[in-house]
Amino acid sequence: MAAHGESETGILRCFEQQVRLLRTSRGLTRAELGAKLGYGEEMITSVELGRRIPRPEFIDRADEVLEAGGLLTVMKEEVARARYPAFFRDAAKLEAEAVELHVYASKAVPGLLQTEEYARAVCEMWLPLLDPETVNQRVSSRLARQVIFDRQPSPTISFVIEEHVLRRPLGGHAVMRGQLEEVLLRAQQRNVVVQVMSIGCVEHAALDGPFTLYETRKGQRLAYVEARNDSRLFSERRSVREYEEQYGILRAQALTPRESLGLLEKMLGEL
Template sequence: MPGPKDLDPSSSPRALLGAELRHARENAGLSQDALGEKLFVSGSFIGQLEAGTRRMQPEIAARIDAILGTNGFFQRNCEAANRSRYPDHFAEAAEAEAVATAIKEYAPLLIPGVLQTEAYAREVFRAYRPTATEDVIDGLVEARLARARILADPTKPLLWAVLDEAVLRRRVGGPAVMAEALQHIARLGRAHRIIVQVLPFEAGAHSSMGGALKLMAFDDAPPLAYLEGPGAGQLHDDPATVKHYELSYDLLGAGALSPRESLALITSVAEDYAHEDRHP
């Protein structure tokens, strides 16, 4: 029987690699749990590889080839499947985000990437990389705006964001940039495309004071939790760990303003910035 063909990097390599893994596993008569046991990983991890929500690392690929007798196919195609325009610490989370059916995100300092305007994103990246060339900044902004295309579908994914009040008050790029950025979020909220809540300063201590939190759910793979800090990120798939962060998110929502109150506050702050821009 001929082996699988090498993947075309111009197509959707992660999804194709996952589909080939499922095909090879089923041909070998192995369940996800059985293959996971041989690889010393969980069955849910195998499911995430097959769904394209997790990266297949070269060492895992080599062991898969050995177990399934796929003649080096997965090891050869790992590089194509793992190419990304995003930083290494965020690439896997960004690619999972693109296929998620539901995303819940707590943002302590910055507007979430998928909700940023071009001007806001440019200011953020310029602050991160003050000596970078304009071409580099342009590339980073383009990649960030590309993530927002997941909102082009009018119904999916479900996007629920809890914004710390600091997100509204921190002047990224000045009043004009902030007015546009907050008006954009308010428009999406009023159009019922996203759910947004604001966690006010007076809420005090809360369940996610350690930093940003993103939860992602999928149709055909277990959920993931992503924690991000400066230049670093952790993607978690352990069910108990994900459940812990789901509770943290639920508590954030319980302590935040209602969606209606939040939209009113976001709109009001945006109007304040717009007035300030017109009358400096």
């Protein structure tokens, strides 16, 4: 993981230097470049000093304005990977390309369903404390992942979420109300299924923690298991099958999608 992290840092440093060199060679100040790109001077400063990782649209526009001839856009994919914590980068790439995605959540509302306010509350509670720029970066990257819901053709997405996760008001009751509304909204999409694992359920197939299952366009099936600052991606069929078995039983043990929607509406009314 250390070597991988150093590689990502190198990509960012290279990108920052290229932007700065291209800007100065064109005789532009940071404020002037920002005006041409539709951003403030502080945004350009943050990008050039590595305090902020630019979004893909920023890179496309900068390449065009600076007449870079693709020098910046060729790094777009690697720069985008660096927006995520090192332990999540491989999973983020899989997620963006998956035709099927199945998530079991037992600690917090899944990142794909999080509102900006809830995501910020989660990131600000992280210990050791994250600096404000890192918090902003992680919130931004988490929200950016949600384009998967609008992708065509639509991937099949399902969630099994522990009831206690949906009842814990992280960030306060107002934040949690908005979060429950978001989960309800996503659950009404045709390609999305949300099920709640009731606190009262006397059987449970996955007491060892959360995980995510992926199926790629090529039919490869993988399982992603995340722990604190670390993760494991399983591709060996026997290991993946074990998680698929757990998830299948979890869905049978959880409330049905219709029952889950009813419970979510009830919880929303209680806030």
